Amino acid sequence: MSLLDHLNPEQLQAVTLPNQHALVLAGAGSGKTKVLTTRIAWLIQTGNVSPHGLLAVTFTNKAAKEMLTRISAMLPINTRGMWVGTFHGLCNRLLRAHHREAALPQLFQILDTQDQLALVKRVMKAMNVDEDKFPPRQVQWFINGAKEEGRRAKDVEPYDDFSRRSIEIYAAYEEQCQREGAVDFAELLLRSYELLARNEPLREHYAARFRHILVDEFQDTNRLQYRWLKLLASSGTSAMFAVGDDDQSIYRFRGADVGNMDDFRRDFRVENVIRLEQNYRSHGNILDAANALIAHNHRRLGKNLWTSAGAGEPLRVFEAQSDGYEAAWMVEEIQSLVRDGYARRDCAILYRSNAQSRVIEHALFSQGVPYRVYGGLRFFERLEVKHALAYLRLLANADDDSAFLRVVNFPTRGIGARSIEALQDAAKAEGGSLWQAAARLSGKAGAAVGGFVRLVESMKSATAGLPLQESVEHVIHASGLLDHYKSERDGTDRVENLEELVNAAAAFVQDESNLVVAPADGGEPVAQDPLAAFLSHAALESGENQAGEGVDAVQLMTVHSAKGLEFHAVFITGLEEGLFPHEQSTTEDDGLEEERRLMYVAMTRARTRLYLSFSQQRLLHGQTRYNVASRFLDEVPKALLKWLTPKLGFGTRPGRLDDKAWAAAEPPARYAAKPQQAGGSPFRIGQSVVHPKFGEGVVVNAAGQGADARLMINFGRHGMKELLLAYAKLEAA
DNA sequence: GCGTTAGTTATTTTT
DNA sequence: TAACTAACGC
Numbered sequence: 001m002s003l004l005d006h007l008n009p010e011q012l013q014a015v016t017l018p019n020q021h022a023l024v025l026a027g028a029g030s031g032k033t034k035v036l037t038t039r040i041a042w043l044i045q046t047g048n049v050s051p052h053g054l055l056a057v058t059f060t061n062k063a064a065k066e067m068l069t070r071i072s073a074m075l076p077i078n079t080r081g082m083w084v085g086t087f088h089g090l091c092n093r094l095l096r097a098h099h100r101e102a103a104l105p106q107l108f109q110i111l112d113t114q115d116q117l118a119l120v121k122r123v124m125k126a127m128n129v130d131e132d133k134f135p136p137r138q139v140q141w142f143i144n145g146a147k148e149e150g151r152r153a154k155d156v157e158p159y160d161d162f163s164r165r166s167i168e169i170y171a172a173y174e175e176q177c178q179r180e181g182a183v184d185f186a187e188l189l190l191r192s193y194e195l196l197a198r199n200e201p202l203r204e205h206y207a208a209r210f211r212h213i214l215v216d217e218f219q220d221t222n223r224l225q226y227r228w229l230k231l232l233a234s235s236g237t238s239a240m241f242a243v244g245d246d247d248q249s250i251y252r253f254r255g256a257d258v259g260n261m262d263d264f265r266r267d268f269r270v271e272n273v274i275r276l277e278q279n280y281r282s283h284g285n286i287l288d289a290a291n292a293l294i295a296h297n298h299r300r301l302g303k304n305l306w307t308s309a310g311a312g313e314p315l316r317v318f319e320a321q322s323d324g325y326e327a328a329w330m331v332e333e334i335q336s337l338v339r340d341g342y343a344r345r346d347c348a349i350l351y352r353s354n355a356q357s358r359v360i361e362h363a364l365f366s367q368g369v370p371y372r373v374y375g376g377l378r379f380f381e382r383l384e385v386k387h388a389l390a391y392l393r394l395l396a397n398a399d400d401d402s403a404f405l406r407v408v409n410f411p412t413r414g415i416g417a418r419s420i421e422a423l424q425d426a427a428k429a430e431g432g433s434l435w436q437a438a439a440r441l442s443g444k445a446g447a448a449v450g451g452f453v454r455l456v457e458s459m460k461s462a463t464a465g466l467p468l469q470e471s472v473e474h475v476i477h478a479s480g481l482l483d484h485y486k487s488e489r490d491g492t493d494r495v496e497n498l499e500e501l502v503n504a505a506a507a508f509v510q511d512e513s514n515l516v517v518a519p520a521d522g523g524e525p526v527a528q529d530p531l532a533a534f535l536s537h538a539a540l541e542s543g544e545n546q547a548g549e550g551v552d553a554v555q556l557m558t559v560h561s562a563k564g565l566e567f568h569a570v571f572i573t574g575l576e577e578g579l580f581p582h583e584q585s586t587t588e589d590d591g592l593e594e595e596r597r598l599m600y601v602a603m604t605r606a607r608t609r610l611y612l613s614f615s616q617q618r619l620l621h622g623q624t625r626y627n628v629a630s631r632f633l634d635e636v637p638k639a640l641l642k643w644l645t646p647k648l649g650f651g652t653r654p655g656r657l658d659d660k661a662w663a664a665a666e667p668p669a670r671y672a673a674k675p676q677q678a679g680g681s682p683f684r685i686g687q688s689v690v691h692p693k694f695g696e697g698v699v700v701n702a703a704g705q706g707a708d709a710r711l712m713i714n715f716g717r718h719g720m721k722e723l724l725l726a727y728a729k730l731e732a733a
Numbered sequence: 734g735c736g737t738t739a740g741t742t743a744t745t746t747t748t
Numbered sequence: 749t750a751a752c753t754a755a756c757g758c
Contacts, residue, residue, distance in 0.1 A: 086747085112748080189748095251746075253744080254745085353745070355749095358750095542748080583744095584744060594745095620743090620749090
């Protein structure tokens with residue numbers, strides 16, 4: 001049975017588990033996706049289940065796609081129509097198939113985060129809520145938080161002024177969504193959960209159908225997703241196979257609840273807990289370091305990665321004088337790796353927050369090293385693309401007020417705030433949409449509004465029956481969007497993106513599986529309206545990050561976005577108290593442990609070489625900050641570290657000498673920190689000092705003279721202290 | 734309706 | 749510092 005070749009004993013056990021609930025604790029690099037996909041293939045091949053009786057859920061489209069690709073490679077089956085996808089994608093599918101039962105229009109629109117915020121603002125304005133007292137973002141956060149707990153506005157108990165008002169806004173927002181036929185991301189899940197919870201025949205149908213439910217990245221599920229899964233697994237005949245790693249849970253801030261792993265074991269009386277601990281990615285030293293680090297966390301299910309590969313190199317530690325020097329050093333190091341024959345794309349620079357990328361980009365750019373930054377604006381999030389999509393949304397559903405407002409005066413056609421206010425008043429009075437009001441009042445509200453109504457109507461009739469890409473083409477021309485950007489000074493990118501949208505539509509239609517939806521009964525797939533399907537696709541899959549996939553470039557990204565990836569060489573930068581661990585995490589309950597998991601994720605990305613660096617001085621928010629080295633450096637056994645910088649003019653650290661490193665220890669003048677004597681003291685600003693009680697610190701500032709001379713010192717986790725020079729027993733570190 | 738300016742405010746991100 | 753927003757003036 002060739003499917004099962006090349007599996008280690010634990011992987012084999014997981015893949016061939018009988019039809020029972022199981023939890024697989026899959027460590028980093030332990031072959032998680034392999035287990036998941038091989039299990040699916042094995043279940044199908046052994047006749048255990050038909051492709052139709054299987055549900056596999058992931059968090060990202062990328063993971064879902066990867067799964068389907070691997071399954072197709074293992075089995076000669078058509079994966080089309082299989083329920084493999086993201087939580088949101090599958091919920092969308094369910095709601096499209098049962099829109100009537102879910103009380104939604106067939107062509108309901110999906111609001112992305114931006115759309116949702118705009119709608120919240122609109123609702124708040126209509127309610128005359130003070131935006132200073134109730135920041136729309138926080139209200140949005142509140143609404144999503146409630147939805148992720150499975151609560152409607154009426155189910156939330158107010159606990160203060162903010163929540164009381166937020167609940168009212170939530171209720172009004174819900175009403176408006178319903179009126180417009182719009183559904184936000186959290187709503188996709190909640191609505192689909194409620195559908196299954198309330199509609200017994202439907203639930204029983206799906207619960208009976210899905211004999212095997214497989215969940216990827218289980219540690220990232222939120223409460224609502226877990227309850228959704230529970231409903232689908234409620235038949236008593238289905239088996240849930242959850243794969244996850246509690247040590248890699250780094251999304252608590254967006255509602256992920258690792259507690260789901262414990263609940264799952266309890267609620268489903270899981271007897272099979274399988275640990276995948278053999279790591280196929282990293283050398284021993286890297287794993288030992290990561291294991292030692294994560295051992296400092298208390299709430300763990302417990303796991304220890306090991307490898308049959310050798311110990312490899314020690315982890316290299318670099319202490320820079322400034323963030324600029326840290327970046328310059330990395331560039332040199334990468335250039336030397338490239339000279340040794342490594343591809344640039346196999347080198348990754350990781351940082352805790354996006355703001356850190358700037359200095360690094362500058363250093364790479366000035367040395368002419370190609371690089372690629374991950375994150376940022378995605379294709380379908382770009383302004384011009386959103387505008388084009390808004391016109392398309394109006395064609396699908398004219399009552400979509402969000403779309404209406406976005407383009408009613410873009411490109412400008414003389415419809416200002418006054419006309420829009422008049423329309424909003426009229427719509428409110430009639431209880432209808434802006435479009436309805438506009439169609440009725442087109443004469444009175446001004447000729448311009450009438451022009452817009454006629455424009456949309458003409459686009460509608462002109463595109464009726466056209467293939468999708470031709471409709472898109474027509475819309476970007478007829479709307480005037482293309483002309484608008486063509487005449488704009490730096491509009492070429494935007495024009496290209498609009499043209500790219502036409503290509504995206506063409507590519508979308510080409511893949512026929514995008515245009516059908518597998519019905520509940522497993523019968524013949526039903527054709528879907530191509531435009532509606534495309535719009536869902538645009539909302540649910542925000543598009544590739546950037547072009548330039550093929551270029552051999554150094555990879556820059558946050559630690560979060562590095563999850564799931566691996567590289568030959570990894571640089572973890574900015575390892576300073578306050579940055580990583582981030583200072584705002586220390587106030588949160590469990591915050592530090594999450595930061596440590598983040599560090600764990602970062603370290604386990606490296607295959608053979610891992611660099612850890614920090615800087616004594618860093619420009620952040622226009623201010624120079626002096627930081628202490630991150631505690632995470634102390635949590636890695638010293639024997640695994642090789643310090644590249646024994647001394648940078650601020651005292652020696654015993655045992656950290658390395659001959660070769662001396663060359664690197666003197667930064668070029670342009671990166672060197674300017675020596676600045678701290679008042680009349682023997683210390684300098686930025687100098688590392690040791691205090692008998694607070695330990696290591698960095699001089700941040702000086703004040704006072706003579707007997708009153710005081711030093712401001714950053715002691716990292718012990719905070720900022722102002723000490724009298726005369727009394728404090730300070731020593732140079 | 735649009736361009737300018739002052740003020741604000743800075744984790745992490747997918748769907 | 750820099751990027752984004754809201755309000756202001758033409």
